[in-house]
Amino acid sequence: MTILFSGIVTLLSLIFCVAIYISTEIHRQAEYKTRLRQEALTAATILFNEKEVSPDLLKLLTRNQMTVLVQEEIVLFDSNNQIVYQNNPSIKQINKSIIDEIRANKEKFWHQDKTEKFGMVFKNKNRDYIIVASAVDKYGLEKQQNLALLLSIGSLFMIFISAVVGIFFAKGLTIPLQQMIKKIDNITASNLNLRLHLNNEKDEIGQLSRRFNEMLDRLQKAFMLQHSFVANASHELRTPLTAITGQIQVSLLANDNEHDLRLMAESVLEDVNQLNKLTNNLLDLTSIDKDEIHLKFSLLNLLDVLWQCRADVLKSYPNVQIFISIEDGEEYIPEIYANETLIYSAFLNLIENGAKFALDGIIQIKFSISSEQILIKLQNKTSEISESELASIFEPFVRCSNSRNTKGHGVGLPLTKRIVEIHKGSIRVSIIEDQTIEFLLKFNAGSIPPQFY
Numbered sequence: 001m002t003i004l005f006s007g008i009v010t011l012l013s014l015i016f017c018v019a020i021y022i023s024t025e026i027h028r029q030a031e032y033k034t035r036l037r038q039e040a041l042t043a044a045t046i047l048f049n050e051k052e053v054s055p056d057l058l059k060l061l062t063r064n065q066m067t068v069l070v071q072e073e074i075v076l077f078d079s080n081n082q083i084v085y086q087n088n089p090s091i092k093q094i095n096k097s098i099i100d101e102i103r104a105n106k107e108k109f110w111h112q113d114k115t116e117k118f119g120m121v122f123k124n125k126n127r128d129y130i131i132v133a134s135a136v137d138k139y140g141l142e143k144q145q146n147l148a149l150l151l152s153i154g155s156l157f158m159i160f161i162s163a164v165v166g167i168f169f170a171k172g173l174t175i176p177l178q179q180m181i182k183k184i185d186n187i188t189a190s191n192l193n194l195r196l197h198l199n200n201e202k203d204e205i206g207q208l209s210r211r212f213n214e215m216l217d218r219l220q221k222a223f224m225l226q227h228s229f230v231a232n233a234s235h236e237l238r239t240p241l242t243a244i245t246g247q248i249q250v251s252l253l254a255n256d257n258e259h260d261l262r263l264m265a266e267s268v269l270e271d272v273n274q275l276n277k278l279t280n281n282l283l284d285l286t287s288i289d290k291d292e293i294h295l296k297f298s299l300l301n302l303l304d305v306l307w308q309c310r311a312d313v314l315k316s317y318p319n320v321q322i323f324i325s326i327e328d329g330e331e332y333i334p335e336i337y338a339n340e341t342l343i344y345s346a347f348l349n350l351i352e353n354g355a356k357f358a359l360d361g362i363i364q365i366k367f368s369i370s371s372e373q374i375l376i377k378l379q380n381k382t383s384e385i386s387e388s389e390l391a392s393i394f395e396p397f398v399r400c401s402n403s404r405n406t407k408g409h410g411v412g413l414p415l416t417k418r419i420v421e422i423h424k425g426s427i428r429v430s431i432i433e434d435q436t437i438e439f440l441l442k443f444n445a446g447s448i449p450p451q452f453y
Helices: 002-047 055-064 096-105 138-186 204-253 258-287 302-316 340-357 387-391 412-422
Strands: 073-077 083-086 107-112 115-124 127-135 298-301 321-328 335-338 362-369 373-381 426-432 436-444
Touching: 002 073, 002 107, 002 115, 002 127, 002 138, 096 107, 096 115, 096 127, 138 204, 204 258, 298 302, 298 340, 302 321, 302 335, 302 340, 302 362, 302 373, 335 340, 340 362, 340 373, 340 412, 387 426, 412 426
Parallel strands: 321 362
Antiparallel strands: 073 083, 073 127, 107 115, 115 127, 298 335, 362 373, 373 436, 426 436
């Protein structure tokens, strides 16, 4: 971070210094070009004055005037490129191509070593002359050298300061990260209750810490649910296995008659069926998320599935009355894209749950259908259920106080809720008038499979 910070400052400093130096140099050249032009015009004006001035007198004037430039040289060429006047016989010969370029462009400014030269066309009596003024900008070049030195020293000083400041800046940023790393290293499966300290929730590090803490909350909840699931599943599996083992051991020790043995076998068969049902529900509950992407969906009539579930439940509970009605929307067909096996399992669990706990043995199933939504209400009278029990009714292995004398494992409703969610639906439970419990299911009607919503 320090190298990156210093590198950025160095680059910006170099760009800034080079820009200043180049702009100053351009301004100096433009200013000196103007001075050379003035010197050339002055010399030409004096030479071609109506009152003739001898060349010797002009040389004397150019050497002694107050505004004379350093190493100033003036050369005058006629139309044949012959030297008419020069103030210094030792002047280097000017290339003919340059003279031709001056004639073509009317003027030219160029450099030769440290000397800067300016040539221009001067008309006199319908004849074109070329006058070239050259000099060394001693003071301007010295100023440029001083400026370059000052900018270099300033840049180095700025780079050094930025490196020192960058170290403290980087340390200030990395200290909270180092503290986070130490805290994260201490968080293990045995102490998921540890959380990162939030110094400032408005900056990015604070937001990262808060998000990490929220992730830990979800992980801790999932871990606790998994632990509870394993413990409850083990208990629920152990109970029927213990009962089966006990009955078989008693039967082997006792000298029972055929009728008693038959009763024992029926009891064992019932326990085996309960165990088989529990195992299937557990397998469905644990594998449904993993297999969700492989589920096959087809257009399904929910009313037909409910009638099938009704018929199957009545075989096991012949004394229960199940009424299915359509409140409104008879012109619409209650069809959704769904997995038939899962939807059947969800409805069967709901209706069986109602059959077990309906005080009067009556279950009401009401349809409300529109072009966009399908509502299904499943209602039955039940004994008193507290708000806390109702809030946790969809959690695995949670059973309400009214189910103590009823066989079950607390897996069916959580499985139903997950199946409904897979089909992009929702389910909620509430207690309405006359101590009636109502399960409300909502599905999106239409012909688009859930995986494409």
